[in-house]
Amino acid sequence: MEPNYYLRTTSQYVTAGILGAIAAILLVVQVIQTGLRDLFFTAVFAIGVLVIALVFYLMPNLEVNRDGIVIHNTFTRVFIPYGQLAATETRWGLRLTAANGKTYAVRSFSGSGSSRQYKATGEQIPVVHSGSMRMTVSTRAAYNLIDDMLAEFPPRRNPRARELRFTRQWSWESISLAAVAFACLILGVTLAVQ
Numbered sequence: 001m002e003p004n005y006y007l008r009t010t011s012q013y014v015t016a017g018i019l020g021a022i023a024a025i026l027l028v029v030q031v032i033q034t035g036l037r038d039l040f041f042t043a044v045f046a047i048g049v050l051v052i053a054l055v056f057y058l059m060p061n062l063e064v065n066r067d068g069i070v071i072h073n074t075f076t077r078v079f080i081p082y083g084q085l086a087a088t089e090t091r092w093g094l095r096l097t098a099a100n101g102k103t104y105a106v107r108s109f110s111g112s113g114s115s116r117q118y119k120a121t122g123e124q125i126p127v128v129h130s131g132s133m134r135m136t137v138s139t140r141a142a143y144n145l146i147d148d149m150l151a152e153f154p155p156r157r158n159p160r161a162r163e164l165r166f167t168r169q170w171s172w173e174s175i176s177l178a179a180v181a182f183a184c185l186i187l188g189v190t191l192a193v194q
Contacts, residue, residue, distance in 0.1 A: 003149075004132040005064040005125070007142050008108050012057045019053035038192065045188025051181035055174050060108040062094070064145055066153040067164055069096060073107040075178075077171045080104070081164035083155035090143050098166050109139045127152050 023046035030042040056074055063070035068081035080098050087097040094109035125137060125145045137145075155161040 002066045003128050003130060005062075005145060005149075006132070006134045007062040007064065007137050007145070008058075008060075008135075009138070010136050012060070012108055013136065016053040016057040019049055019057070023047075023049040023053075041188050041192040043188075044184050044191065048181045048184030048188060051177055051184065055177045055181060059174055059177075062106050062108060062142055064142075064149055066149070067158065067160060069146060071096065071104055071106050072171065073105075075171055075175055077167075077169050078104050079164075079167045081155065081161065081166065082150050082153065082158075083161050083164065084166050085146075085150070088143060088146055090139050094139050094142055096146075100166065106142075109142055124148075 026042055026046050026049075027039070030039055059072065060074055061072045063072060068079060068083075069085065071078040071080070080096055084099040085096060086099050086101070089095050089097075092110075094106040095103050096106065097103045125135065125141055125148070127145075127148045158164075
């Protein structure tokens with residue numbers, strides 16, 4: 001079993017929690033004001049809000065494994081093998097540059113340049129050789145982990161390195177869930193207005 005890190009930031013969970021609280025408050029207010037009469041419309045709208053929280057804040061993550069980095073953004077998935085990783089920077093969030101010259105921002109690690117002055121510091125994530133870990137970390141810690149994994153599993157020592165290719169593909173499950181979420185929002189509003 002090879003190491004897999006699934007990294008997210010705390011702000012993703014906080015924002016998803018706020019959206020979940022808004023959905024719950026909408027339902028409670030609806031029950032208090034009109035009883036159960038129009039609860040269905042509000043429930044459809046609240047489901048749309050919850051699915052938006054899932055798609056836009058809980059699903060995006062950064063996966064770091066022995067072969068490379070997988071960026072799970074909201075609507076796309078990008079795989080950059082370590083052998084094709086040209087640069088990693090954290091000035092305006094975590095940005096990875098592939099050998100083809102294109103730079104990809106990691107949506108779950110956006111941010112300001114405040115961590116730039118702390119080049120060598122930040123929390124350290126231990127490098128393991130097997131297992132799957134889901135962690136909440138800072139942008140600097142994700143940057144440090146990428147450097148550590150690149151040092152631990154360099155492309156020249158990976159027998160699969162020649163087979164690995166850069167890929168960019170649509171994340172159809174996220175796109176379909178986002179379509180369902182917006183359909184619920186529109187349906188909830190139009191049914192409530194009628």
